[in-house]
Amino acid sequence: MSNTLDVSLGWPRWRRSWWYHATYYAQTWRGSVASTVLFPIFYLAALGVGVGHLVNAHTGLVQGQTYIHFIAPSLLATTTMQLGESESLWPVLAAIKWIRTYHAAVATPLEPEDILYGKLTWVVTRALATGVVYTIVIGSFGALQSWWSLTLPLIGALITLAFAAPLVAFAATAQSDGSFTTIYRFGFVPMFLFSATFFPVSAYPGYLRPVVQFVPLYHGVALARAAAFGAGSFSAIIFHLAFLVVMAVAGVAWGRHTMRRRLVD
Amino acid sequence: MTSEPILEAHELVKRFGDFEAVKGVSFTILRGETFGFLGPNGAGKTSTMRMISAVSQPSSGTLTILGLDPSAHGPEIRGRLGVVPQEDTLELELSVRQNLEMFGRYFDLSRDILRARASELLEFAQLSDRANDKVDDLSGGMKRRLTIARALINQPELLILDEPTTGLDPQARHLLWERLYRLKRDGVTQIITTHYMDEAEQLCDRLVVMDHGTIVAEGPPRELIAQHSTREVVELRFDTDSPGEIHSRLTPFAQRVEVLPDRVLLYVDAGDDTLREIHEVGIVPASALVRRSSLEDVFLHLTGRTLVD
Numbered sequence: 001m002s003n004t005l006d007v008s009l010g011w012p013r014w015r016r017s018w019w020y021h022a023t024y025y026a027q028t029w030r031g032s033v034a035s036t037v038l039f040p041i042f043y044l045a046a047l048g049v050g051v052g053h054l055v056n057a058h059t060g061l062v063q064g065q066t067y068i069h070f071i072a073p074s075l076l077a078t079t080t081m082q083l084g085e086s087e088s089l090w091p092v093l094a095a096i097k098w099i100r101t102y103h104a105a106v107a108t109p110l111e112p113e114d115i116l117y118g119k120l121t122w123v124v125t126r127a128l129a130t131g132v133v134y135t136i137v138i139g140s141f142g143a144l145q146s147w148w149s150l151t152l153p154l155i156g157a158l159i160t161l162a163f164a165a166p167l168v169a170f171a172a173t174a175q176s177d178g179s180f181t182t183i184y185r186f187g188f189v190p191m192f193l194f195s196a197t198f199f200p201v202s203a204y205p206g207y208l209r210p211v212v213q214f215v216p217l218y219h220g221v222a223l224a225r226a227a228a229f230g231a232g233s234f235s236a237i238i239f240h241l242a243f244l245v246v247m248a249v250a251g252v253a254w255g256r257h258t259m260r261r262r263l264v265d
Numbered sequence: 266m267t268s269e270p271i272l273e274a275h276e277l278v279k280r281f282g283d284f285e286a287v288k289g290v291s292f293t294i295l296r297g298e299t300f301g302f303l304g305p306n307g308a309g310k311t312s313t314m315r316m317i318s319a320v321s322q323p324s325s326g327t328l329t330i331l332g333l334d335p336s337a338h339g340p341e342i343r344g345r346l347g348v349v350p351q352e353d354t355l356e357l358e359l360s361v362r363q364n365l366e367m368f369g370r371y372f373d374l375s376r377d378i379l380r381a382r383a384s385e386l387l388e389f390a391q392l393s394d395r396a397n398d399k400v401d402d403l404s405g406g407m408k409r410r411l412t413i414a415r416a417l418i419n420q421p422e423l424l425i426l427d428e429p430t431t432g433l434d435p436q437a438r439h440l441l442w443e444r445l446y447r448l449k450r451d452g453v454t455q456i457i458t459t460h461y462m463d464e465a466e467q468l469c470d471r472l473v474v475m476d477h478g479t480i481v482a483e484g485p486p487r488e489l490i491a492q493h494s495t496r497e498v499v500e501l502r503f504d505t506d507s508p509g510e511i512h513s514r515l516t517p518f519a520q521r522v523e524v525l526p527d528r529v530l531l532y533v534d535a536g537d538d539t540l541r542e543i544h545e546v547g548i549v550p551a552s553a554l555v556r557r558s559s560l561e562d563v564f565l566h567l568t569g570r571t572l573v574d
Binding site for chain 1: 281315318320321322339340341343344346348350352354355356357358359363366367368370371372373415419
């Protein structure tokens with residue numbers, strides 16, 4: 001059409017949704033950057049140095065590590081999990097139900113899947129950036145002991161995606177945010193505390209140890225530790241990776257379904 | 266105006282589970298015209314709008330938009346449409362200009378083009394001096410104009426407006442109508458839903474009235490009035506509690522008599538004559554008003570006065 005601007009339909013379309021998120025973030029990033037840098041420093045100073053002083057005095061090394069080194073990689077895992085959840089529940093329901101910006105987006109060339117992929121790739125982008133900052137902070141506390149540490153940002157991105165994908169899918173089915181609070185209270189808070197985050201699995205009673213294998217964050221914490229220390233059995237690492245990859249893939253498949261049903265049916 | 270169809274719908278049906286929201290509607294919209302959808306809440310307007318915006322797929326029937334089948338060419342069609350939803354769906358935290366430029370990303374428009382388009386559209390929407398203000402601080406009318414401007418970012422051939430002026434004050438409505446006229450002059454085809462009959466009469470070349478998922482009338486506003494109502498309406502009020510008795514006494518004087526809780530409507534061709542005749546037989550209303558028939562009379566006649574919640 002002569003009066004129409006050149007509206008190209010190049011593949012992949014989801015990158016337009018990624019751009020939208022990136023542009024939005026570029027306007028509103030100021031608060032989150034300060035916390036991304038300061039939070040890990042506060043956290044390691046308080047728990048690693050403070051609590052670590054007591055642990056080291058009473059127990060000595062934890063799995064061959066000082067306490068601050070032991071908890072430093074789990075910090076990356078818990079933070080990338082939190083990034084995955086905080087970006088995926090309320091913001092998605094808001095864009096579907098309250099501000100309805102996703103409805104505006106499906107009236108453009110974007111399909112629901114494009115919105116999903118754009119959202120997830122954007123959250124993964126942020127996870128990578130956060131992972132780099134955290135890796136540097138963790139390194140500056142002396143907790144990195146292997147070249148495998150360079151994969152920490154990638155591990156962080158995988159953890160974020162493993163949580164973000166199913167949570168976006170779930171948020172697209174929600175009618176209100178009531179269930180989100182329940183997920184936080186009975187899902188994320190216990191997971192944050194009991195995923196071998198602050199103490200090794202060997203500290204659990206024997207009957208609970210197998211249960212930990214089904215806690216998603218545990219696999220992220222274990223992977224981060226394996227990378228930081230360059231330790232861990234090959235089969236265990238494959239299992240941890242597979243667990244998170246399955247969550248991410250299943251989450252994306254579920255999200256394709258729920259986003260489409262919610263936005264265009 | 267050319268008479269080339271821009272959108273053709275044949276026997277469109279939309280089902281949600283067992284519920285049939287749209288029960289087989291057919292219509293053709295021509296390039297350059299402004300086409301209206303009227304109907305009470307729950308009539309199936311919004312479901313129809315979503316189908317003709319190439320957002321949701323019809324359960325059955327055939328639909329051609331811009332010569333294309335939306336089930337196969339959805340993204341391509343939507344790239345040439347503009348949609349103004351019922352709610353504004355703007356990014357409240359961002360500025361007026363940012364809202365326009367970011368939305369343009371969805372159409373893959375380059376930064377330079379977007380910057381130029383945004384300036385033009387801010388002018389069009391009379392928001393140039395608010396370009397850098399946060400959307401949250403705008404009035405309802407300004408947000409509405411921004412939403413319309415946003416829908417024009419890709420220079421659409423077909424603009425679909427779902428209740429464009431609901432909730433606006435008269436000044437804001439008139440400004441919006443004037444902008445929509447301007448778009449019409451520029452050749453943009455428009456599809457409008459509205460609950461305001463004066464708006465439909467003002468803006469629409471042709472319209473359909475929907476009720477319970479079907480189209481109950483179709484045509485230009487004046488023709489619909491001629492077809493479904495009389496030329497004039499006499500509104501009478503009586504100081505009595507037995508309107509039924511009055512109804513039977515008035516029947517001979519009008520083509521149709523409608524008794525409402527607070528007044529009686531006589532549908533006639535010459536209201537003043539009717540009023541005189543009524544006086545001559547000794548019927549004396551507390552007050553009387555003669556007015557021209559409007560689209561609202563047609564609408565209420567076709568869709569009933571029962572409140573739909």
